[in-house]
Amino acid sequence: MTITAEIFQSFLQCETEAHLKSAGVVGSDREYPDWQQRRLDAYKELCFQRLRSQCREGEYLQGTSFADLPPKSQHRLLLDCLTEGKQVQSRIHALERSRTTTPAKVAVFIPIRFVPDEKITIQDKLHLAFDALVLSETSGTMPVAGKIIHGTEQKSVKIQLVGMMKTVRATVVKITAQQASTSPPPLILNRHCAECEFQARCRKIAGEKDDLSLLSSMSETERKKHNSKGIFTVTQLSYTFRPRRKPKKFANKPEKYHHSLKALAIRENKIHVAGKPELKIIGTPVYLDVEGIPDRDFYYLIGLRVRTEDGYIQHSFWADDQSEEKTIWMAFLKALSSIDNPQIIHYGSYETTFLKRMKERYGGLAESATDVDKIAVSAVNVLSVIYAQVYFPTYSNGLKEIARYLGFQWSDEGASGLKSLIWREDWEGNRNSVSKQRLITYNAEDCEALQILTTAVIALMMPTETSDVIAGSVISADELQDRFPHQFKKNQFVLPDMEFINLCAYWYYQREKVYIRSSEYLKRCTVKARSKRPRTLLANKTITYANPPEICQRCGVDKFYRNETYVKTVHDLKFTKDGIRRWITKYVYHRYVCSKCRKSYLPVDRPWTRHKYGTELLAYVIYQMVELRLSQLMVTKGLKQLYGIDMAVNVLADQKSRVAHIHETTYKNILNSILKGKLIHADETKIAVAKKDTFVWVLANLEEVAYFHTDSREADTIHELLKEYKGVLVSDFYAAYDAIDCPQQKCLIHLMRDLNDSLLENPFDTELKNLAHEFTEILKNVVSTIDRYGLKTHYLKRHKIDVERFFRSLSMREFRSEVGEKYKQRFLKNRYKLFTFLDYDGVPWNNNNAEHAIKAFATLRKVIEDSCSKKSIQEHLILLSIFQTCKYKQIRFLDFLRSGETDIDEYIRKHRRGSRQGYISDQTSEV
DSSP states (O other), X not given: OOEEHHHHHHHHHOXXXXXXXXXXXXXXXXXXXXXXXXXXXXXXXXXXXXXXXXXXXXXXXXXXBGGGSOTTOOOSEEEEEEEEOSSEEEEEEEEEEXXXXXXTOOEEEEEEEEEOSSSOOHHHHHHHHXXXXXXXXXXXXXXXXXXXXXXXXXXXXXXEOGGGHHHHHHHHHHHHHHHHOSSOOOOOOOGGGGGOTTHHHHHHHHHHXXXXXXXXXXXXXXXXXXXXXXXXXXXXXXXXXXXXXXXXXXXXXXOOOOHHHHHHHHHHTSEXXXXXXXXXXXXXXXXXXXXXXXXXXXXXXXXXXXXXXXXEEEEEEEXXXXXXXXXXXXXXXXXXXXXXXXXXXXXXXXXXXXXXXXXXXXXXXXXXXXOHHHHHHHOEEHHXXXXXXXXXXXXXXXXXXXXXXXXXXXXXXXXXXXXXXXXXXXXHXXXXXXXXXXXXXXXXXXXXXXXXXXXXXXXXXXXXXXXXXXXXXXXXXXXXXXXXXXXXXXXXXXXXXXHHHHHHXXXXXXXXXXXXXXXXXXXXXXXXXXXXXXOOOOOSEEEXXXXXXXXXXXXXXXXXXXXXXXXXXXXXXXXXXXXXXXXEEEEEEEEXXXXXXXXXXXXXXXXXXXXXXXXXXXXHHHIXXXXXXXXXXXXXXXXXXXXXXOOOHHHHHHHHHHHHHHTHHXXXXXXXXXXXXXXXXEEEEEEEETTEEEEEEEXXXXXXXXXXXXXXXXXXXXXXXXXXXXXXXXXXXXXXXXXXXXXXXXXXXXXXXXHHHXXXXXXXXXXXXXXXHHHHHHHHHHHHHHHHHOSOHHHHGGGHXXXXXXXXXXXXXXXXXXXXXXXXXXXXXXXXTSSGGGGSTTOOSSOHHHHHHXXXXXXXXXXXXXXXXXXXXXXXXXXXXXXXXXXXXXXXXXXXXXXXXXXXXXXXXXHHSSOSTTBOOSSTTOO
């Protein structure tokens, strides 16, 4: 599929837009894109006229293809030139012949791009670099520079392209991969959506998914951070808000913006207020809204809304062109001077910039008595007041979205800042009075919406004020109850006095407030506990590295002087034959500086790392978390009480991640060994992540176990893993395994249990009972042979005659009962998968290896499920895979972790020569 310049430009702005355009989809919101295209076409024609005027007749070509250019062509300019490469295509606005040529005397052309805007963006430069890439594939020569002609004055700017080609090529690779993929890219709303023709479609899909990108203030980094924690929807995010009490020393610190509180406001459809917002209006409020063309730094419409005794009055100051900007500024100042103590109220930073620029341009020319500096300083930005303090149930803090929530409607339903640009250009083109009136009405309605919003914010801050819009729809975030999950239900009392009595009955309250006054012993213990300071842990061993380098590597001098002294303390455990003790090692080392060249040196053979905790301690805590199934909180309590090591839960989680990262290679080796083997047991089970069911799968053989996690029970991952596997797969009757192209053995224990359940439900079904009896008789004989000789085909193949006789008889039998017919079809469907083990040595007839591994995970799941994320689950699965593999291989998990090895087989080889230390000698560790 060809990558056009349009698709490349779309990909820079949004991957979904590029995907849809590649598929030939046409959006419904074409007004702004069509306007941009008309504007570009008109500007291109103006640039064509100028460039043609600089050439003689016959020195330029227009509308041609670069491939059709004659070999010895001497044309200086190629206008609107179609250029195509292997997978890329662009209709380059213009190509200019360079004065330099290659050694082979091949002409070099420079790409030129036309940009109607006054300012050039990085996207414009990358688009020019894409043109150069397409041109290089066609001509064989890469231009080092290009030109961009932009603005009303058609200024020409030279752009160096070498530094941008890496980005362009990487983008082309990504687009190629996207076009080759059968699945669309993840839909993520961004700032470009307002300009996109697919905005209605994408917003509808995002709304149905409740996607986090609906929150326009959330950055991509923040969204990915939440995704890594298993939070993908606005509703999920809303449950993460926790009210925090501010310390007194931070009482005056501005509130932090909480995306979770915004999500909570949306979920409950109520305004949430954090802290105490202050909107100080000490003069006559004047609501200001300005319309301009940002690209040209030109302001053409100033709107003021002022309240008088007769009601609100709207002032609109209009400028036909840039020369009248000063006139409307002076009219604006004059209008303000007629107002008693005016105070500007605006929304956002656009008006702040307007006041600053107008003061710089025309402030000194004002004859009005109005003090421009005073106006700018006293101006109130309502957005800065409500930001991080007032959370409306809207996905953004845009004026239009909030005002619509408050009940205000614009006369033009689709009115927006982008549309105002279209209306203004329409007016500049043909002086259309309708477009001018649209702009004036739009500006006046923005002022009115701002006034309504300001009134609502004042009502929020003053409980005595009433507002029909916000009555009963405001919640103080500081009064929200902490929503951490509680083990016991909190009682709700009708009478306040009952609530007080209940609070006084809590154990901790009684212990700390009541019993202490009645018991001298408790009083002494409490005083002692409060006065006790944390004990400083002394080092068990101090190691000093005091040897300077032998010679300077830079200048060869052997004289050094000591510059600085450093200390590194490592907290660890020491395992002895009598037990375990805390062991703290202090490393003292120096920085040496060469006396001649001043190059500094640190000890090269230092044994410590940047981490505070040693490897023995890490092995111990992972052993407790994985093998003993202790929660992280219980592990930290044990470390504190037994060894005096104060490790926070979040630090313990980081250490778990550290160990999982170290042993990621071990996990991959285990998985690869299983996939290369001749036998695999497979099974799966559920685990809840962010209140959504996800699945953990296990692959096992007789000696190794590997777990992995997927978002759903769909078998894409397992199919991908086993696509080249040709050994025997032992599994249950889940249909996803049937599509795997390899010999399969279904678990006969599953089948026997299902038969038994059906017999209990249908005790008088003689047909089903006879079927179960025949099957059980065959299986009993097979199991007896296995118990005597093991899983050897030489002894098992004699049962194949009985199996064939059973299936032949079953295929000719008719069942009157529905359940009997169901089992007949099930047996026949899996005819060649029920007794596969008769044809292979070492293949069991049940799936107990995988089921045993699943039971181990199920035990761990009880500990981690309430607070796990995708990342945390994957780390637990890596460690659990290693633990179960150690167990299957009869070695101790703790000893393997302490050894520092990352290869289990290598660990076994090293210990095989010595004692049996490190091997499991009993079966007491069964799950």
